[in-house]
Amino acid sequence: MTSRTSATSSPDGVAIADADAARDGVEESPVRHIPEASVARLPIYLRALTGLVEQGTETCSSEELATATGVNSAKLRKDLSYLGSYGTRGVGYDVAYLHYQIAREIGLTHDWPVVIVGIGNLGHALANYSGFRSRGFRIVGLLDAAEELTDKEVAGLAVRPFDDLEKIIAEEGVAIGVIATPAHAAQDVADRMVAAGITSVLNFAPAVLTVPDSVGVRKVDLSIELQILAYHEQRKSEETS
Amino acid sequence: MTSRTSATSSPDGVAIADADAARDGVEESPVRHIPEASVARLPIYLRALTGLVEQGTETCSSEELATATGVNSAKLRKDLSYLGSYGTRGVGYDVAYLHYQIAREIGLTHDWPVVIVGIGNLGHALANYSGFRSRGFRIVGLLDAAEELTDKEVAGLAVRPFDDLEKIIAEEGVAIGVIATPAHAAQDVADRMVAAGITSVLNFAPAVLTVPDSVGVRKVDLSIELQILAYHEQRKSEETS
DNA sequence: TAGATTGTTAATCGATTAACAATC
DNA sequence: TAGATTGTTAATCGATTAACAATC
Secondary structure (H helix, E strand, O other), X not given: OOOOHHHHOOOOOOOOOHHHHHHHHHHOOOOOOOOHHHHHHHHHHHHHHHHHHHHOOOEEOHHHHHHHHOOOHHHHHXXXXXXXXXXXXXXXXXXXXHHHHHHHHHOOOOOEEEEEEOOOHHXXXXXHOHHHHOOOEEEEEEEEOOHHHOOOEEOOEEOEEHHHHHHXXXXXXXXXXXXXXXXXXXXXXXXXXXXXXXXXXXXXXXXXXXOOOOOEEEEOOHHHHHHHHHHHHHHHHHOOO | OOOOHHHHOOOOOOOOOHHHHHHHHHHOOOOOOOOHHHHHHHHHHHHHHHHHHHHOOOEEOHHHHHHHHOOOHHHHHHHHHHHOOOEEOOOEEEHHHHHHHHHHHHOOOOOEEEEEEOOOHHHHHHHOOHHHHOOOEEEEEXXXXXXXXXXXXXXXXXXXXXXXXXXXXXXXOOOEEEEOXXXXXXXXXXXXXXXXXXXXXXXXXXXXXXXXXXXXXXXXXXXHHHHHHHHHHHHHHHOOO
């Protein structure tokens, strides 16, 4: 409820969202609820649209966008219909306009300061990942508990001691934290993030995190995907029909 | 249908699965179909069980395992019931036994040689990721098109030119390939992998891959997860109730 | 036998998708 | 007007979960 306090009281103009939120809140009344499965596909459509914009394509049909993203076209139209009616019957969608509407819906028209904790191989890769910066995410802190990493430069940023966490979160108004530490450290990092005001956590550590209900957590597990592939691979060789 | 040819004709004993498959095929008749959503949770249960084994816990209830994994206990029991009846009413599950059964179901009791193509930051992180090795995945090739990387040592393996792909796949009987290249190179890499006999692809590149139906593809997109978090983060600040 | 916990049933919920009326 | 394509309906499919009989 009263969660984003530190994220909105930023002194240096990074503070976000609330003015827009108030406006949007007035105009779109019934708190449109977009199904989780649809939300998860919006970034996929967005990337395909970015590609079309770069190609100079001005208009596309749901069929074309569906092919480009590997999604069923009826599903795609239904997904888009949750956002509003941004297409034109008989014509299709204006690429640039739809791109903007999806970006706005996801929140990518905001500025999202992010901290990454744990600058091992993975943290290093994440810090350099261009897909973050290009989508409104701004890395404002790389932190690691290992003293030997302090002040080393990674992706143009000096690594800082983990104990600077609270200070950076407060100064920059950080709402989103990324955990790329070993499993045993993850819960402690999450606790400190939450205490400092972070309300969304992206967890790469192989650990289940306990956080208050008001805090969003998503988990990426590299080995789980590989295991799911192995399961299907094994099934293929078992096919004796 | 006739897909895994090169993966099974390996000359050096890496060839896998087929003997086991024949045996299993005889014993478990009706080609048990495990729902996709359940398959995706098996690795999560497996990890929790690994933790319990390490703690020396011998038995656990569905309730305990559910709490440890953040899953509803009824759902967990239903998931496990697809594998067989491995629990004891009134008692719970034998941790070591259940661990083995899940590992066997996923295929982690096999040896899975894997190649990684694209040794940038992410490929580097993947090569060093301990979660692969500890689960039966064995990295047998790190490949990159950039000549300046050739013969550099990463995770104890010399990086090899991309053109060695077919040779390594044939020699080692590789069925699973990991793509960690930039988006523009991903489809070409996938095509060459498939032509060389690979039947499962884990794709980290931000691109939609086109492969034959017989080839399994899973996609991990780091920025998509962050965008989904941003969506929910934005919704939190819009709550005007 | 009494207590505990599994494995399964069945109700519910949510997601997918073919089909088509609306409309450009 | 004719052709094209959206936005929506409704049927279907799959996943979740409370409840409980089976059974240790």
